[in-house]
Amino acid sequence: MSTSVTTENVGITISNHLLLNQQYTTGATGSYTRLLQALVLACKIIQRDVAKAGLVDVLGRAGFVNVQGEEVQKLDELANTTVKRRLSASGEVCALVSEEEADIIEIPRQYPQGSYLVHYDPLDGSSNIDANVSIGTIFSIYRRLTPPTTDVAHADVLQKGIEQAGAGYVIYGSSCILVFSTGQGVNGFTLDPSIGEFLLSHPNIKTPERGKIYSINEGNANYWDEPTKKYIDWIKTGYEEHRVHYTSRYIGSLVADFHRNLLYGGIFLYPADTKDPKKPQGKLRLMCEANPLAYIIEQAGGLATTGRERIMDIEPKHIHQRTPLIIGSPEDVRAYEQFVAGKRG
Ligand code: P6P
Numbered sequence: 001m002s003t004s005v006t007t008e009n010v011g012i013t014i015s016n017h018l019l020l021n022q023q024y025t026t027g028a029t030g031s032y033t034r035l036l037q038a039l040v041l042a043c044k045i046i047q048r049d050v051a052k053a054g055l056v057d058v059l060g061r062a063g064f065v066n067v068q069g070e071e072v073q074k075l076d077e078l079a080n081t082t083v084k085r086r087l088s089a090s091g092e093v094c095a096l097v098s099e100e101e102a103d104i105i106e107i108p109r110q111y112p113q114g115s116y117l118v119h120y121d122p123l124d125g126s127s128n129i130d131a132n133v134s135i136g137t138i139f140s141i142y143r144r145l146t147p148p149t150t151d152v153a154h155a156d157v158l159q160k161g162i163e164q165a166g167a168g169y170v171i172y173g174s175s176c177i178l179v180f181s182t183g184q185g186v187n188g189f190t191l192d193p194s195i196g197e198f199l200l201s202h203p204n205i206k207t208p209e210r211g212k213i214y215s216i217n218e219g220n221a222n223y224w225d226e227p228t229k230k231y232i233d234w235i236k237t238g239y240e241e242h243r244v245h246y247t248s249r250y251i252g253s254l255v256a257d258f259h260r261n262l263l264y265g266g267i268f269l270y271p272a273d274t275k276d277p278k279k280p281q282g283k284l285r286l287m288c289e290a291n292p293l294a295y296i297i298e299q300a301g302g303l304a305t306t307g308r309e310r311i312m313d314i315e316p317k318h319i320h321q322r323t324p325l326i327i328g329s330p331e332d333v334r335a336y337e338q339f340v341a342g343k344r345g
Contacts, residue, residue: 014040014178014189014198021182031092032165032182035116035141038090040198042083043137043170043178046123047191049078050172053129075129076100079122079137092116094144095152097319099124099288104157104319115144116165117156119287119319125253134173136255139180140292141166157319161291161312168296171255179205179259181299186262202263207302210331211265215250215257223273227307230345231336254284258293258327262300267332271307272324279322286316286323293327303333307340 009017018036022028053075080100087093088107092114096105099121107113118141125135143165146153168180176191178198188202214235221229235246249266251257257268272282284290294304294311304311304327314323326336338344 010200010203012200014200017187017189017200021184031115034090035087035092035114035118036166036180038086038092039083039118039139039168040178042086043176044191044196044198045082045086046079046137047170047172047176049075049082050123050129050135076123076126079126083120083122083137083139087118090114093118094148095157096120097157097287098122099285099320102320104152106152113148115148117142117144117152119291121285121288124255124289128251128253133251133253134171134256134259135253136169136171136259138169138255138289138292139167140164140288140295158287158316160315161286161294164291164295164312166295167292169255169258169292171259173256177201177259179262179296181296183299186296186300205262205300207262207297207300208265208329209301210244211261211267211329212244212246213249213261213264213266214246214269214332215248215261215266216269216271217250217252218248220273220275223275224271225273227336227339227342227345228269228271231339234335234339234345254289254293258297261328262297262302265329265332267326267328267336269336270325281322282324284322284325286311286314286321287319290323290325290327293325297327301330302328303330305333305337307337 018033022030022033080098084096084105087096088111091112093107093116094113095117097119098105118139121138123135124138128135142159142163144156146156166180166182168178170178177188179186179188186205187200188205189198190201191198261268270282270284272280290311297304306324307326326333
């Protein structure tokens with residue numbers, strides 16, 4: 001999409017933003033716009049369910065069914081089903097991969113098979129919902145590589161992050177904000193619940209070159225490798241050297257931690273650790289968490305790395321593979337990479 005969004009467009013609906021950009025995109029057929037519109041609708045439905053979660057959750061605990069007579073479902077399963085149904089019905093996807101499901105999701109035959117596929121985390125951080133902590137939906141869009149007359153292949157589903165056609169997230173917090181990019185910068189849209197529309201509120205987001213925030217679960221400190229331990233010590237005590245006093249901020253909800261650091265600057269780290277032998281590369285997933293956020297941060301002028309390798313250059317081997325994720329302001333991420341390379345500390 002080739003238009004640059006200007007502050008004059010603040011307040012424009014996301015639908016008009018998408019149609020404007022489609023108009024300026026050579027060869028655009030409307031397929032991508034319809035895909036994004038289906039995602040937007042899914043996120044509005046999830047926001048509605050998240051907003052009433054406390055009530056539904058109480059009813060659910062009492063074993064009641066809700067007023068529509070539906071069995072109360074766990075919220076993240078509800079979010080997963082919502083995204084799956086809306087994207088399948090859009091007719092614009094040929095396959096889906098959800099953080100909630102072990103296997104590739106085939107699109108029911110009654111729907112057209114589209115030319116895109118989406119990796120998504122339907123409700124990341126949902127364990128925080130009972131404490132009313134912000135949580136989010138994360139999505140990563142790829143173009144299908146194989147001919148539409150054949151079955152979807154692993155080559156379609158396991159593409160490097162640099163091949164993404166777009167990516168974004170929705171944060172369900174004090175307000176509901178959709179942040180996404182299609183390769184021409186990053187824009188944020190805030191939901192106005194009184195009209196049910198996402199309105200452009202954060203045009204052309206750029207992350208600061210350096211921040212004053214570091215975000216990491218220090219409860220895992222004993223399980224980190226030496227470069228990570230030295231980097232965190234340096235951040236804490238070395239501020240005379242870099243004359244910036246860093247502060248620690250960690251919510252334990254990836255979308256909320258990422259969104260704050262994207263806007264304010266700083267670094268988020270979920271490094272490899274020895275805490276869980278089954279997750280030696282850390283807890284976060286490459287395809288539905290690290291790659292989409294890496295796409296966003298690079299479009300906003302930041303960096304995303306494992307400490308040794310650019311996240312979006314990683315050759316995926318499995319749809320649910322995990323990766324260390326160090327992401328944020330470029331100067332902060334580069335400093336960490338210098339510790340890993342043994343050039344500092
Ligand atoms: P830890 C939430 O469960 C999540 O997947 C991410 O949202 C968050 O960044 C991470 O886990 C927190 O993990 O080990 O610090 O509790």
